[in-house]
Amino acid sequence: MTELHPPRASGQSVLVTGAAGFIGRHVARACLNAGYRVTTVDLNTPPPDLCRDTTVHTGSFDDPAILQAVGDGEFAAVLHLGAISSTLEDNWQALEQTNVTGPAALAERCARSGTRFVYASSFSVYGETAARRPVPETALGSPASSGPLNAYARSKALFDTHMTGEFDADGGPGWAGLRFTNVFGTGELHKKSMASIIGQLLLATARQEPLTVFADTLEACRDYVPVDTVARTCVLMADPAAPSGIYNLGSGHAVSFAEVLHWCSDFAQAPLNVRLIANPHVGRYQYWTCADMSALDTSLPTRPRPGPDDLRSAAHDLYLHFTDTETQNSENT
DSSP states (O other), X not given: OOOOOGGGGTTOEEEEETTTSHHHHXXXXXXXXXXXXXXXXXXXXXXXHHHHHSEEEESOTTOHHHHHHHHTTOOSEEEEOOSOOOTTOOOHHHHHIIIIIHHHHHHHHHHHHTOEEEEEEEGGGGOSBSSSSOBOGGGXXXXXXXXXXXXXXXXXXXXXXXXXXXXXXSSSSOEEEEEEOEEEOTTOGGGGGGSOHHHHHHHHHHTTOOEEEETTOTTOXXXXXXXXXXXXXXXXXXXXXXXXXXXXXXXXXXXXXXXHHHHHHHHHTSOOOEEEEOOTTTTSOOSBOOBOOHHHHHXXXXXXXXXXXXXXXXXXXXHHHHHHHHHHHHHTO
């Protein structure tokens, strides 16, 4: 059991990569709220509030200037959210550079300077699982899971293997890889088809549009986790007293697509127009995602952990956000 001391964050500097992205901007804001001084780096410009409150570097996270600053020990921690995150990306050269080689350089500089390194992995590394039960971290590489089903997942698994092979999990400020499940919340609509499926369905409901679902997935289940939970957990993991290693980060609850559709109908207080289409991703699709959260629960017992009612409440809040946004848009046109 690890006891963390949030006040130690006061005045310390952290680097957040991918800060213009969905999860990255929430992590950067959570770091600010925890008392850190934050430097952000992204190829794109972060939202105005982060530009106002952080030191902004526009460019790649493996820019020589960034690597130099990390290697010189300018940051207490690096929270690495920058990545190619599309599960449909097939350009292996780009995936390898952005999701493996670049992060490896960043991790090496952190190890050299004694800087805590926290990075985003993915639950997609497990692929299809042999049984519908929560999946522990040890499932990867065992008969319990197929392993990566696409190039993106393979790049994430490869970097996990690099980290466990190159860096000791004991001593120093250490490192942590977090295998995110299906993260949802505000600020992800720019991802379009790569936005969380629950976010896409809630948005369609708010717009009173047909809800498109793959015909073979009504009983498929997803482990959804609110982005605020992810961001707060990342901040806890930035503490040098936090444990090292690779951990699942989800809610630990499997929610079927049928149940999500039921939520949407309840939120809208109306029947839905659901359109079932053929699944074009058979063979590359995870029909079951549910994280065994035992390891992280043991290591960070005080961290936020949403229950089933919390997930439904977070989904309802996101639906209300979308309906408010749609109302404002209509009033401004």
